[in-house]
Amino acid sequence: MLDSLKTGLRAAIKKIVAADGVDEDLIKNLSNDVQRALLQADVDVKIVIAVTKRITERALEEKPPPGLPRKDHIVKILYDEVAAMLGTDSEFDFKAGKLTKILMLGIQGSGKTTTSAKLAMYLTKQGYKVGAIGADTHRPGALEQLRTMCERSHVSVYGDAKSKDPSDIITAGIKQFEGDGLDILLIDTAGRHKEEGELIEEMRRIAKVADPDLALLVIDGTIGSQCGAQAAAFHSAVRVGGIVMTKLDSTAKGGGALAAATATGAQVMYIGTGERVDDIERFSSTRFVGRLLGMGDIQAVLDMAKRLGEEADTDRLKRISGGKMTIEDFYSQLEEMSKGGSLRNMVESMPGFAGSVKDGQLDNLEERVTKWRYIIQSMSGDEKGAPDVINASRTKRIARGSGLGEHDVKELLKNFKNSKGVMKASRGRQMQGMLRKMGLG
Numbered sequence: 363m364l365d366s367l368k369t370g371l372r373a374a375i376k377k378i379v380a381a382d383g384v385d386e387d388l389i390k391n392l393s394n395d396v397q398r399a400l401l402q403a404d405v406d407v408k409i410v411i412a413v414t415k416r417i418t419e420r421a422l423e424e425k426p427p428p429g430l431p432r433k434d435h436i437v438k439i440l441y442d443e444v445a446a447m448l449g450t451d452s453e454f455d456f457k458a459g460k461l462t463k464i465l466m467l468g469i470q471g472s473g474k475t476t477t478s479a480k481l482a483m484y485l486t487k488q489g490y491k492v493g494a495i496g497a498d499t500h501r502p503g504a505l506e507q508l509r510t511m512c513e514r515s516h517v518s519v520y521g522d523a524k525s526k527d528p529s530d531i532i533t534a535g536i537k538q539f540e541g542d543g544l545d546i547l548l549i550d551t552a553g554r555h556k557e558e559g560e561l562i563e564e565m566r567r568i569a570k571v572a573d574p575d576l577a578l579l580v581i582d583g584t585i586g587s588q589c590g591a592q593a594a595a596f597h598s599a600v601r602v603g604g605i606v607m608t609k610l611d612s613t614a615k616g617g618g619a620l621a622a623a624t625a626t627g628a629q630v631m632y633i634g635t636g637e638r639v640d641d642i643e644r645f646s647s648t649r650f651v652g653r654l655l656g657m658g659d660i661q662a663v664l665d666m667a668k669r670l671g672e673e674a675d676t677d678r679l680k681r682i683s684g685g686k687m688t689i690e691d692f693y694s695q696l697e698e699m700s701k702g703g704s705l706r707n708m709v710e711s712m713p714g715f716a717g718s719v720k721d722g723q724l725d726n727l728e729e730r731v732t733k734w735r736y737i738i739q740s741m742s743g744d745e746k747g748a749p750d751v752i753n754a755s756r757t758k759r760i761a762r763g764s765g766l767g768e769h770d771v772k773e774l775l776k777n778f779k780n781s782k783g784v785m786k787a788s789r790g791r792q793m794q795g796m797l798r799k800m801g802l803g
């Protein structure tokens with residue numbers, strides 16, 4: 363399910379990026395592509411229609427921020443809306459001084475016990491007084507596992523290794539913690555039974571005695587399409603209030619989240635990113651969609667848009683857009699591109715480049731930019747201002763000064779000339795244009 367969604371959405375984006383211009387047909391086409399991809403991912407048809415309708419409307423009507431190419435803006439809209447479908451970034455509204463009981467649900471191995479201990483620590487760090495109950499009577503050692511993992515956060519754990527009745531354990535646990543002034547009580551449960559029906563029945567009984575304020579469904583992020591049915595089964599027993607997706611540190615991309623979120627109407631609240639007790643994060647839907655689409659964080663695109671907007675009036679950009687770029691301008695543009703991270707991150711986060719740039723090419727580019735720095739440092743002021751004066755003997759001198767070959771100097775001059783034309787043609791697309799001229803677009 364995840365793979366088809368990923369492939370479908372990426373193909374839709376590729377089409378946009380490859381198109382000559384943006385028109386109504388292209389946007390309709392995008393809408394259809396996205397619709398198909400989401401439907402294939404078992405997303406509820408009503409949701410699919412609503413999402414694609416919003417994408418279409420926004421793509422047709424919204425004006426991109428200054429400096430952001432319209433195509434990138436449309437890709438950003440797609441990001442926004444798919445992320446919004448997964449829910450806004452939300453956290454349960456814990457109230458200090460009032461006990462919030464959290465019931466952990468999920469099949470064996472999904473990461474319930476680990477997540478209980480992670481949450482115990484995470485919430486303790488936020489200043490809440492946390493306690494835990496181990497009510498998994500099926501797995502030998504489950505209580506010990508919870509206790510050991512909670513040691514570091516000094517969260518006390520109630521359990522009864524001899525009891526075979528989770529409801530009894532929970533009742534006794536709640537009683538034991540009474541008067542301790544807990545803000546949060548985490549209840550870890552079993553995830554396996556001889557039969558799934560029995561497991562769901564047990565959860566129903568547990569929910570009755572625990573009376574949870576929040577039931578968190580723990581989903582193994584490496585599992586895809588089965589998540590929907592699993593989530594629906596648990597949801598039928600206990601109203602699921604939030605989802606935790608685990609194992610996102612492995613190759614998992616967490617596609618099951620979509621299915622689980624759709625099946626329960628609940629939002630993903632936390633993600634597990636490792637086996638250690640502090641490997642937990644609040645869920646961010648934009649980051650998740652970025653991961654799903656393999657494009658890094660959309661934030662990089664937004665940052666670029668903002669920077670372009672702020673710079674729109676500087677002398678340098680006036681020179682550049684007027685076709686009067688100097689070599690130093692050219693170099694500072696390159697530097698600009700690598701600001702706030704490596705060139706690789708920058709390129710990977712730009713819709714339209716992700717996936718189309720091979721690793722080798724990028725290494726190559728970073729190497730070339732370094733070389734160019736040496737070359738530019740070996741130029742005289744008038745050469746930097748008007749590179750046309752650089753003849754064969756000057757080329758030789760510059761090459762010697764920079765410790766590089768004459769062909770490197772020539773390559774820089776050629777790229778500079780190409781970029782100059784591109785910049786003049788379209789200021790807004792300066793970076794893309796530059797990359798393309800370097801043979802990367």
Ligand SMILES: Nc1nc2c(ncn2[C@@H]2O[C@H](COP(=O)(O)OP(=O)(O)O)[C@@H](O)[C@H]2O)c(=O)[nH]1
Pocket residue numbers: 468469470471472473474475476477553580608609610611612633634635636637641
């Ligand atoms: N890599 C990784 N492993 C995890 C994560 N969460 C849980 N695990 C591992 O998954 C296995 C099952 O976890 P456990 O908490 O016992 O699952 P439970 O049966 O639902 O209680 C254990 O080996 C955990 O270390 C995670 O976020 N990342």
Ligand SMILES: [Mg+2]
Pocket residue numbers: 474475476498501504551
């Ligand atoms: Mg467990």
